[in-house]
Amino acid sequence: MRRILKYVMFDILRNRFVIGYCLFIMLITFGLLSLEEGSSKSTLSLLNIVLLVVPLISIVFATIHFYNSYEFMELLLSQPVRRSTILYSEYFGVSCSLSVAFAIGMGVPLIFLNQGLVSIYLLLSGIVLTFVFVSIALLGAVNSKDKARGIGTSLLLWFFFTAIYDGLVLLILFSFSDYPIEKYLLAFISLNPIDLARVAILLQMDTAVLMGYTGAVFSEFFNSWEGLLFSSGLLLLWAILPMLLTVRIFKRKDL
Amino acid sequence: MILLKSKIFFLVLLLPCFVVAETIHVGTSYKYKTIKSAISHSKNNDTLLIHKGYYQEGTILIEKPLTIIGQNYPILDGLHKIEIISIKSDNVTISGLKLINSGKSDVYDLAAIRVYKNKNIKISDNELENNFFGIFLTKSDHCTITNNRLSSTEEKQNDSGNGIHLLYCSNILIENNHIAGHRDGIYFEFVTESIIQKNISEGNIRYGLHFMFSSDDVYQENTFRNNGAGVAVMFSFKVKMINNRYEHNWGASSYGLLLKEIRDGEITGNTFEKNTTGISMEGTTRITVSQNDFIQNGWGIRICGGCDQGIITKNNLIGNSFDVSTSGSTLSNDFTGNYWDKYMGYDLNKDGFGDTPFFPVNLSSIILERIPASLLFLHSFVLDLIDQSEKLLPQLIPQNIVDKKPILKKI
Numbered sequence: 291m292r293r294i295l296k297y298v299m300f301d302i303l304r305n306r307f308v309i310g311y312c313l314f315i316m317l318i319t320f321g322l323l324s325l326e327e328g329s330s331k332s333t334l335s336l337l338n339i340v341l342l343v344v345p346l347i348s349i350v351f352a353t354i355h356f357y358n359s360y361e362f363m364e365l366l367l368s369q370p371v372r373r374s375t376i377l378y379s380e381y382f383g384v385s386c387s388l389s390v391a392f393a394i395g396m397g398v399p400l401i402f403l404n405q406g407l408v409s410i411y412l413l414l415s416g417i418v419l420t421f422v423f424v425s426i427a428l429l430g431a432v433n434s435k436d437k438a439r440g441i442g443t444s445l446l447l448w449f450f451f452t453a454i455y456d457g458l459v460l461l462i463l464f465s466f467s468d469y470p471i472e473k474y475l476l477a478f479i480s481l482n483p484i485d486l487a488r489v490a491i492l493l494q495m496d497t498a499v500l501m502g503y504t505g506a507v508f509s510e511f512f513n514s515w516e517g518l519l520f521s522s523g524l525l526l527l528w529a530i531l532p533m534l535l536t537v538r539i540f541k542r543k544d545l
Numbered sequence: 546m547i548l549l550k551s552k553i554f555f556l557v558l559l560l561p562c563f564v565v566a567e568t569i570h571v572g573t574s575y576k577y578k579t580i581k582s583a584i585s586h587s588k589n590n591d592t593l594l595i596h597k598g599y600y601q602e603g604t605i606l607i608e609k610p611l612t613i614i615g616q617n618y619p620i621l622d623g624l625h626k627i628e629i630i631s632i633k634s635d636n637v638t639i640s641g642l643k644l645i646n647s648g649k650s651d652v653y654d655l656a657a658i659r660v661y662k663n664k665n666i667k668i669s670d671n672e673l674e675n676n677f678f679g680i681f682l683t684k685s686d687h688c689t690i691t692n693n694r695l696s697s698t699e700e701k702q703n704d705s706g707n708g709i710h711l712l713y714c715s716n717i718l719i720e721n722n723h724i725a726g727h728r729d730g731i732y733f734e735f736v737t738e739s740i741i742q743k744n745i746s747e748g749n750i751r752y753g754l755h756f757m758f759s760s761d762d763v764y765q766e767n768t769f770r771n772n773g774a775g776v777a778v779m780f781s782f783k784v785k786m787i788n789n790r791y792e793h794n795w796g797a798s799s800y801g802l803l804l805k806e807i808r809d810g811e812i813t814g815n816t817f818e819k820n821t822t823g824i825s826m827e828g829t830t831r832i833t834v835s836q837n838d839f840i841q842n843g844w845g846i847r848i849c850g851g852c853d854q855g856i857i858t859k860n861n862l863i864g865n866s867f868d869v870s871t872s873g874s875t876l877s878n879d880f881t882g883n884y885w886d887k888y889m890g891y892d893l894n895k896d897g898f899g900d901t902p903f904f905p906v907n908l909s910s911i912i913l914e915r916i917p918a919s920l921l922f923l924h925s926f927v928l929d930l931i932d933q934s935e936k937l938l939p940q941l942i943p944q945n946i947v948d949k950k951p952i953l954k955k956i
Contacts, residue, residue, distance in 0.1 A: 331841075331864070334924055342926060456927035460912070460919060467916045475918055488925060499797050499821055500843040500866060501920040506797055508921065 291375045294366065298383025302355065308391045311347060315339070315395030323403040330495055333408055336396070337491055340416045341484050344392060345423045346448050352384045352427035353444040357437040364545060374537045377428070381533055385424040389417040408494045415487040418522075421529040422483045423448070429532040432540050455482050472507050483528045486521055572596030572619075580605055580613075580621075587611060595619045595642070607632045615641035618672055623647040623657070629676075632660045638667040647676035649704060656681035656706070660688065668693065675699075678706035679727065682714050689718040697726040702750045707732040711739070719744060729755040730772065737761050747771050752803075753794075756781045764789065775801040775820065782807055788814040791823070800825045801842070804832065812837060822847045823865070826855070835859045836956065844870050844910075848878065848946075858882045861955050862905070866923075869905035869946060872914045877945070880905065884952045898950040906946050908935035 302308050318339060326332040363376055393413060400409040430443040459478045463471065479485040492498055493509050501508070511517040569583050569591055570576070577583035581602050583593050589609050597617040604627045607613070611634075619642060623629045626648045630639065644657040656678035660666050666688040673679045679695040682688060690709060699705040708724035709731045711717060717739040723746075724730040730746030733739070734757045741764035746753035753769035754776040756762065765787040769775035775791040778784055784807065791801030800822035804810065808830035816838045817823035823842040824834065827849040834857045839845040845865040846857065855878040862868045863886045882898070890899035909928040913920050922928050935942060 337924060338926075452926045453930055456922055456925055457930075460922065460927065463916050463919050464912075467918075472918055475921060479921060485921075485925070489921060492924060496795065497843070497866070497923070499795060499799070501923055502797055502917050505920060 291379055294371070294376060294379035295383050298359070298379055299387050301359065302383065302387045307351065308387050311351075311388070312391035312395040315343075315392060316399060319396050319399040320403075323399055330497060333404070333412075333495060334497070336412055337488065339396075340412055340419065340491070341488055342452060344416050344419050345451065345484060348385070348388055348420045348423035349427040349430075349444045349448045350441065351388065352424040353431045353441050354437075355384055356380065356428060356431040357440060367545065373541050377432075377537050377540050378533075381424060381428060381536075385421045388424065389420040392416050392420060408491065411491045411494050415491055418525045418529065419483060419487055422525065422532075425529050425531075425533040425536070429536045429539075432536050432543070451482055451484050456485065476508065476511065480521065480524055483525055486525060490521055566590040566592070568592045568594055570594050570596065572598055584611065590636075604628050605630050607637055608634050610634055610636035612638040613640070613642070614638075615643070615671075618643040620645060623655075623676070625649065628653075628655045628657075628659050630658045632658065632663060632666060635663045636665045637663070638669075640667070640669045640671060643672040643674070644676065645674045647678070649677045649706075654678055654681060654706065654710070656710070659683075660685050664688065667691075676706070678710050679708040679724070681707075681710045682712070682717065684713045686715045686717070688714070688716075689720070690722060691718070691720045693722045695722065695724045695727065699726065700750070702728055705750055707755075708746070708749070711736045715739065718742075724749065724753075726750075729753075730769070731755070733757065733759045733762065735759060740764070742766050744768075745770070749773065752777045755779075756784060759784065763787065768792065769794065769801070771795075774799050774803060777803040777805070778807050778810065779803070779805040780807065781810075783809045785811045786813070786815060787811070789816075791815065791817045791820055793818070794820045796821060800847075803827075804829050807832070816840070817842055817845070825849070826852050828852065830854055832856070833858075837861075839863065839865055839868075841865065843867070847871070852878055855879065859952075859956055860884070862886065863955070867907070867910040867913075870910040870914050871906055871943065871946060880946060880948045882950050882952055883948055884955050885948065888948075888951045888953075890951065890953075892953050897953060899953055903948045903951040904939070904942050904944075904946065905948060906942050907932045908941055911941060911943075 319336060322332045322335045366376055396416060397413055426447055427444050430447055431440045434440050479489055489508060490512055493512050498505055498509055512521060569587055571580055571583045571593055579602050580595060580600055592612040595615045597619050599620045601622040601624055621629050621642055621644050623646045625646050629644050629647050639658060647657045648655040657673045657676040658668060658680045660682040662684040664685060664687045666685060668680055669691040671693045673695040675697055680690055695708045697705060705728040707729040708727035709719060711733050713735045715737045719731060719741045720743055722744045725748045727749050728751050730749045730753045731741060732755045736759040738761045744767045747770040749772045751773045753772040756778045757780055759781045761783045763785040768790045770792045772794050775794040794801050801817040801820035802824045804826045806828040810832045812834045814836050818840045820842045822844040823839045823846055825847045828851040830853045832855045837860045839860060839862045841864040843866050845862045845868045848871045857878060857880050859882055861884045868885060868887060885903050885905060888899060888903045890901040892899055909932050
């Protein structure tokens with residue numbers, strides 16, 4: 291597995307996309323932080339990068355990479371290698387290189403210009419979201435042989451998690467606004483990795499007070515040990531479960 | 546002629562009072578060791594010079610016009626049991642004292658300095674620490690409270706009194722005081738024609754300044770910082786609020802300025818910076834809000850029901866999460882001629898005003914106002930989407946909150 295992982299990572303590095311991604315993130319972060327010194331405004335912009343750009347890049351890049359290395363995988367499978375090994379190397383190769391690129395790209399400017407708990411939360415959330423969305427991407431890609439359809443699916447999934455899901459929850463909130471719905475809202479938010487990351491980061495910022503009573507309920511939960519364990523456990527599940535499912539499908543698939 | 550004679554006679558009679566007024570020294574190395582003994586031996590209009598030292602003599606009762614001056618801040622300790630100074634005479638001056646540890650009580654409003662039904666009281670340059678109430682005036686008029694520093698470290702609202710508390714007073718000047726850590730920094734109840742200026746009120750548990758049932762008052766050039774909430778003006782009318790700073794009154798239910806059931810107020814030249822809500826209005830009538838800066842607040846102006854005939858003009862609204870929000874149908878308030886940093890219009894005829902109207906209430910703020918739980922979607926992509934789509938389908942935002950002539954340049 292280690293050798294295949296090495297091949298995957300080497301392949302990714304060679305096509306220079308990841309380096310570009312890293313530089314892009316670094317440039318934006320440096321720019322935002324130096325334009326608006328240390329204010330919560332720049333942190334909010336960084337939050338948007340973590341919540342929108344990182345999942346989008348992860349999901350699209352992972353899908354494309356999967357399709358591009360499909361022939362390579364087929365070649366490997368003619369050797370005595372297990373299918374799960376190949377898929378896991380693909381998964382870890384892509385997500386590790388992307389998250390390292392992200393961590394360097396955002397981490398270096400943050401270390402210089404904006405140290406603090408919020409920065410740590412931003413970095414960790416970005417890394418975890420990378421893993422989550424790479425695993426979701428592979429699940430989408432493994433289900434269809436057609437590249438265009440696969441990329442379409444992954445874009446749709448990204449849009450679902452960033453906008454559609456929240457819209458649906460808002461709709462539910464509207465319909466049940468007469469009822470005490472906070473606890474269910476907690477459950478709904480927890481089911482979306484992007485929302486989970488957003489709320490976890492926002493609660494570390496002073497904008498959290500704008501969230502009023504509901505925010506206070508959440509803040510109490512998320513800042514307790516159980517809440518922290520719960521939310522990070524859920525995010526990890528989001529990174530692991532789609533991947534397990536993918537492996538399962540891939541094992542039985544007629545290549 | 547007879548009248549003049551009698552006047553001169555009266556003046557001559559009064560003369561000895563001025564001539565005989567003398568200075569009495571109080572201190573360990575002087576004839577009078579205690580303040581009480583000095584007071585009982587003093588005559589009207591004498592000056593008591595209290596030298597540096599530590600005095601604990603129970604409540605000091607002042608029943609004649611006296612000037613009490615502390616040198617190098619002599620300490621008067623209330624030992625957490627009593628009211629320290631009670632003034633029951635007109636024309637008393639207290640300055641340069643350090644008053645600490647007044648009693649706390651659920652029944653009596655114990656204060657460091659309590660003034661009962663008097664006029665011409667001057668309280669200046671004192672330091673008050675850890676008192677229940679700081680300076681408490683009841684039914685008094687023509688008094689000045691200047692250059693005092695009040696602080697308290699009590700953390701619970703119920704165990705804490707107000708810094709400067711006025712009840713049924715008029716013509717009071719409160720200037721250059723620094724008040725921290727009390728329940729309300731300054732509290733006005735049934736107070737008229739008074740001026741509060743150049744004070745700093747910070748870190749108070751409830752409000753920096755609190756008006757109840759008061760009228761014709763002015764507060765200007767004060768700073769309200771880090772209070773539970775900056776200023777609350779309730780059930781009052783004709784209160785002028787000019788050139789104050791409301792900074793960082795930041796908390797789940799905090800605001801810079803709360804207006805509740807007031808009328809004919811004027812809010813001019815103030816700066817609201819980093820408050821959860823800049824101004825929160827409820828049941829106001831004929832309020833003018835002009836030439837204020839609202840910078841980086843959660844909500845700039847929050848209008849609850851029943852606000853009528855307000856004029857909001859020439860303000861700068863910059864970097865607020867929400868400029869204006871409202872619950873339900875607001876009545877006629879005029880929002881013409883403000884600078885909004887969120888305005889994206891153009892000015893073809895170069896008259897300085899935007900050619901398209903600006904609707905300061907956006908859809909997401911309406912949703913948040915109706916369903917507070919949806920605040921959890923703050924800064925989420927979906928709320929941005931909703932705000933953008935509302936520009937295409939302007940059906941839901943209230944059409945009566947509109948700036949028809951938004952200004953393009955910051956004032």
